[in-house]
Amino acid sequence: MKPSRGKLPISIIVIVLCIFAFVGVLYKEYTRSLSSASLLKLSPCSKKDFIDSTRNSESDEDPDDIDAEEKADFDPNMCDITKGKFDPIAALEKLRGKRLMFVGDSLQRGQWQSFVCLVESAIPDGQKSMKRGRSLSVFRAKDYNATIEFYWAPFLVESNSDLKIIGDPKKRILRVDSVAKHAKNWIGVDIVVFNSYVWWMSGLQIKSLWGSFANGEDGFEELDAPIAYRIALKTWANWVDSTIDPNKTRVFFTTMSPTHMRSADWHNKKGIRCYNETKPVLERGYWGTGSDKRIMNVVNGVVERMRVPVSFINITQMSEYRIDAHTSVYTEQQGKVLTDEQKADPQRYADCIHWCLPGVPDTWNQLFYAYL
Numbered sequence: 001m002k003p004s005r006g007k008l009p010i011s012i013i014v015i016v017l018c019i020f021a022f023v024g025v026l027y028k029e030y031t032r033s034l035s036s037a038s039l040l041k042l043s044p045c046s047k048k049d050f051i052d053s054t055r056n057s058e059s060d061e062d063p064d065d066i067d068a069e070e071k072a073d074f075d076p077n078m079c080d081i082t083k084g085k086f087d088p089i090a091a092l093e094k095l096r097g098k099r100l101m102f103v104g105d106s107l108q109r110g111q112w113q114s115f116v117c118l119v120e121s122a123i124p125d126g127q128k129s130m131k132r133g134r135s136l137s138v139f140r141a142k143d144y145n146a147t148i149e150f151y152w153a154p155f156l157v158e159s160n161s162d163l164k165i166i167g168d169p170k171k172r173i174l175r176v177d178s179v180a181k182h183a184k185n186w187i188g189v190d191i192v193v194f195n196s197y198v199w200w201m202s203g204l205q206i207k208s209l210w211g212s213f214a215n216g217e218d219g220f221e222e223l224d225a226p227i228a229y230r231i232a233l234k235t236w237a238n239w240v241d242s243t244i245d246p247n248k249t250r251v252f253f254t255t256m257s258p259t260h261m262r263s264a265d266w267h268n269k270k271g272i273r274c275y276n277e278t279k280p281v282l283e284r285g286y287w288g289t290g291s292d293k294r295i296m297n298v299v300n301g302v303v304e305r306m307r308v309p310v311s312f313i314n315i316t317q318m319s320e321y322r323i324d325a326h327t328s329v330y331t332e333q334q335g336k337v338l339t340d341e342q343k344a345d346p347q348r349y350a351d352c353i354h355w356c357l358p359g360v361p362d363t364w365n366q367l368f369y370a371y372l
């Protein structure tokens with residue numbers, strides 16, 4: 001699979017303007033077809049406050065600048081979701097006195113945003129706040145003494161493209177045996193949810209380096225993605241096993257979020273990726289080329305051997321159907337909503353990786369909630 005315009009992972013920009021009535025309708029149909037009774041009822045979530053674009057798009061900003069975190073009272077207008085089976089109060093009760101942290105890439109950020117949206121309306125004004133940082137963002141529910149956090153680590157292990165994102169995947173180098181710099185931020189969290197997938201899918205070999213960048217960035221080895229992924233995931237697993245006390249911390253892993261870059265996968269020969277798709281794929285068990293089974297096998301294999309139990313939030317199959325639910329051209333580029341000309345060029349601009357909110361990530365959280 002060749003991701004969008006060769007620099008997919010930059011478009012970390014999540015979602016915004018893509019709320020159409022039909023999405024709601026389809027979504028409801030879809031969720032019903034998933035047989036999980038009455039899920040979320042949808043209404044637009046204008047997530048202005050949530051757009052992290054400038055921080056994540058390719059930029060020359062000095063990462064240190066960005067530590068200037070904005071601390072503001074939470075803007076209640078940023079989400080408006082009518083809850084169905086997801087009971088925000090019950091969810092908050094489960095989080096009382098706890099830290100919940102989502103760790104991973106922009107898809108994981110989407111799940112975090114969705115989770116915050118799902119609970120925030122149950123919290124009175126003045127009792128919630130959002131503090132954003134370059135790598136760590138924290139939503140706080142004061143009455144509950146609970147936080148819902150997101151930590152940016154797209155490969156889980158360290159890379160030269162973590163904070164200052166390198167657009168050209170050929171120039172990215174991973175330190176496949178190093179996780180400590182990120183992992184020190186995960187200590188003390190009560191419930192931690194990891195993911196890592198789409199950044200590995202550049203279609204190129206992964207430049208993998210052992211040891212530190214101190215000796216420069218030379219001496220890497222180029223490995224096939226599943227091989228590099230296995231090494232990195234083992235590094236992560238070793239950290240979890242040696243550091244996390246399973247009596248204190250629960251560990252989850254969100255499986256691959258499928259991309260929909262090849263409309264031939266769902267037999268739409270004239271399609272442009274997911275652009276203009278308005279219906280989910282109806283074929284039962286549909287599995288396209290945007291979910292790499294080799295990666296799923298690596299995850300299964302590594303987690304199986306861990307000492308600390310890790311629960312999967314297995315979202316891959318349920319999301320595979322949803323060719324209609326990506327942000328497509330209703331997205332941003334370098335912090336700006338696409339212009340009409342850009343929208344008219346879906347070949348280049350349609351984002352078929354990230355998801356509209358409300359939308360698919362809410363179903364992931366529905367599943368997650370069932371485990372909480």
Ligand SMILES: *[C@@H]1O[C@H](CO)[C@@H](O)[C@H](O)[C@H]1NC(C)=O
Pocket residue numbers: 097098099145
């Ligand atoms: C709030 O939660 C933190 C853990 O997240 C805990 O250390 C602290 O004691 C709690 N404070 C109160 C007042 O319960």
Ligand SMILES: *[C@@H]1O[C@H](CO)[C@@H](O)[C@H](O)[C@H]1NC(C)=O
Pocket residue numbers: 245246247
């Ligand atoms: C977790 O708790 C159980 C039962 O209380 C105890 O037997 C076990 O040693 C604890 N595990 C760790 C890693 O502390």
Ligand SMILES: *[C@@H]1O[C@H](CO)[C@@H](O)[C@H](O)[C@H]1NC(C)=O
Pocket residue numbers: 272276
């Ligand atoms: C996308 O859908 C719109 C509205 O249905 C239609 O006018 C347009 O031709 C479609 N574009 C493509 C490339 O299929």
Ligand SMILES: *[C@@H]1O[C@H](CO)[C@@H](O)[C@H](O)[C@H]1NC(C)=O
Pocket residue numbers: 255296299300312314316317
């Ligand atoms: C997730 O579910 C799919 C089937 O829907 C299965 O093939 C895969 O092994 C599962 N992955 C994990 C990590 O459990």
